[in-house]
Amino acid sequence: MDKILVHGGPRLSGSVRISGSKNSALPILAATLLTREQCVIHHVPDLSDVHYMLQILTHLGAEVERASGTVTVQAGKITTNAPYDIVRKMRASVCVLGPLLSRAKEATVSLPGGCVIGDRPIDLHLKGFESLGASYRVEAGNVKVFASRLNGAVCNLRGKFGSTVLGTDNVMMAAVLAEGTTVIEGAAAEPEVVDLANFLNAMGAKVEGAGTRRIIVEGVAELHGAEHAVIPDRIEAGTFLVAAAISGDQVTLQRVAPSHLQSVIDALRKAGFLIHTTETSLTLHGNGASKSLELATEPYPGFPTDMQAQMCALFSRTDGISVITENVFPQRFMHVSELKRMGAAIQLEGATAVIQGVERLSGAPVMASDLRASAALVLAGLQADGVTEVNRVYHIDRGYEQIDEKLNALGAQIERVKA
Numbered sequence: 386m387d388k389i390l391v392h393g394g395p396r397l398s399g400s401v402r403i404s405g406s407k408n409s410a411l412p413i414l415a416a417t418l419l420t421r422e423q424c425v426i427h428h429v430p431d432l433s434d435v436h437y438m439l440q441i442l443t444h445l446g447a448e449v450e451r452a453s454g455t456v457t458v459q460a461g462k463i464t465t466n467a468p469y470d471i472v473r474k475m476r477a478s479v480c481v482l483g484p485l486l487s488r489a490k491e492a493t494v495s496l497p498g499g500c501v502i503g504d505r506p507i508d509l510h511l512k513g514f515e516s517l518g519a520s521y522r523v524e525a526g527n528v529k530v531f532a533s534r535l536n537g538a539v540c541n542l543r544g545k546f547g548s549t550v551l552g553t554d555n556v557m558m559a560a561v562l563a564e565g566t567t568v569i570e571g572a573a574a575e576p577e578v579v580d581l582a583n584f585l586n587a588m589g590a591k592v593e594g595a596g597t598r599r600i601i602v603e604g605v606a607e608l609h610g611a612e613h614a615v616i617p618d619r620i621e622a623g624t625f626l627v628a629a630a631i632s633g634d635q636v637t638l639q640r641v642a643p644s645h646l647q648s649v650i651d652a653l654r655k656a657g658f659l660i661h662t663t664e665t666s667l668t669l670h671g672n673g674a675s676k677s678l679e680l681a682t683e684p685y686p687g688f689p690t691d692m693q694a695q696m697c698a699l700f701s702r703t704d705g706i707s708v709i710t711e712n713v714f715p716q717r718f719m720h721v722s723e724l725k726r727m728g729a730a731i732q733l734e735g736a737t738a739v740i741q742g743v744e745r746l747s748g749a750p751v752m753a754s755d756l757r758a759s760a761a762l763v764l765a766g767l768q769a770d771g772v773t774e775v776n777r778v779y780h781i782d783r784g785y786e787q788i789d790e791k792l793n794a795l796g797a798q799i800e801r802v803k804a
């Protein structure tokens with residue numbers, strides 16, 4: 386298994402181009418199953434999660450071609466069964482359920498298990514499908530969803546932890562070809578949901594209200610092929626902002642949508658960093674001295690759970706006591722014990738991390754447990770004395786395109802050791 390060696394200390398400066406969003410690209414690629422016609426998707430990041438999605442589409446019968454960041458999919462004839470050996474690699478595989486149900490009136494997908502960030506149920510996705518008239522059965526580790534026809538309906542997708550992003554995507558995709566009007570209350574408002582809605586509309590769907598808590602979908606008889614460019618990855622951008630905050634002189638992010646990152650920008654400004662924005666770029670002036678903060682993760686437009694681990698890394702060396710509460714995935718703290726092995730002083734109290742900033746972190750061998758946790762360990766390594774050895778880097782390759790090369794281009798010293 387590859388590992389990454391992060392040599393602590395170098396200051397970062399320069400500019401970096403942000404890739405297309407993983408969490409937009411995955412459901413958008415799944416949505417190409419909604420039409421027989423060809424779809425062309427640009428700015429698709431080169432990530433292992435994207436490769437898994439393309440494998441699933443191919444398994445389902447689609448013809449898939451990839452040329453650098455552009456993926457062409459034509460799902461002329463499809464099958465409806467996505468098996469365990471592909472699905473288990475990526476939870477986002479569940480987002481083929483909506484399009485398959487919509488187009489073929491049935492879908493069987495191996496049930497995603499839990500993962501290190503917590504239990505990951507799909508009850509809200511299934512509740513949404515049921516409102517549209519579908520039934521489901523769980524058998525032999527698979528969920529089979531089926532309907533003789535789908536009818537528009539009102540459904541509420543708000544759960545115990547707020548809205549569901551992929552659940553909203555799935556129900557929206559199931560509703561686009563349903564008979565009549567569907568109203569999704571308690572919808573997720575993440576920019577990735579808006580991106581998917583824009584793609585669906587480009588295919589001929591009638592979706593309104595994406596980006597708000599109420600999405601209205603008027604069913605149409607069929608969808609056609611479309612071309613679409615995926616939005617910039619706000620979490621990759623946020624991660625680079627934190628890298629710049631940790632060890633930056635002046636770092637500029639190119640091809641970014643600052644409005645998608647407002648809560649992260651606000652938090653970093655409150656922590657004392659100077660950030661300049663244009664419509665498509667962000668510049669952070671690192672001053673090496675951040676202030677402690679209290680933060681809580683929330684569904685969009687609140688502070689993203691996908692940035693929580695990175696902030697733990699930043700606050701590990703910030704004077705004073707910072708407090709981060711995780712409201713979306715209350716168990717998402719696997720990075721904490723690894724950061725503590727590097728000398729961080731973090732106390733977990735339920736879903737809250739209380740971080741007492743320390744003067745120094747020391748490089749150590751650490752284990753990546755999930756995507757954002759691994760990013761946090763790389764960020765901690767940038768500010769640690771000596772070398773941090775991040776093992777199991779396949780986690781980081783799931784969601785960051787060449788993070789080592791991009792950070793090195795800014796002046797970091799990161800080596801990838803091939804197994």
Ligand code: EPU
Binds near residue numbers: 507508545546573577
């Ligand atoms: N939930 C339910 N029932 C459901 C679905 C979700 O109780 O049927 C709960 C979850 O357990 C969680 C909360 O609702 O407590 C929010 O989960 P959500 O469904 O929004 O998560 P997701 O759609 O499965 C996406 C991203 C995650 C990101 C979350 C929250 C993709 C592919 N994944 O997951 O991204 O953390 O939204 O913003 O879009 C990542 O990129 O590292 C990542 C984990």
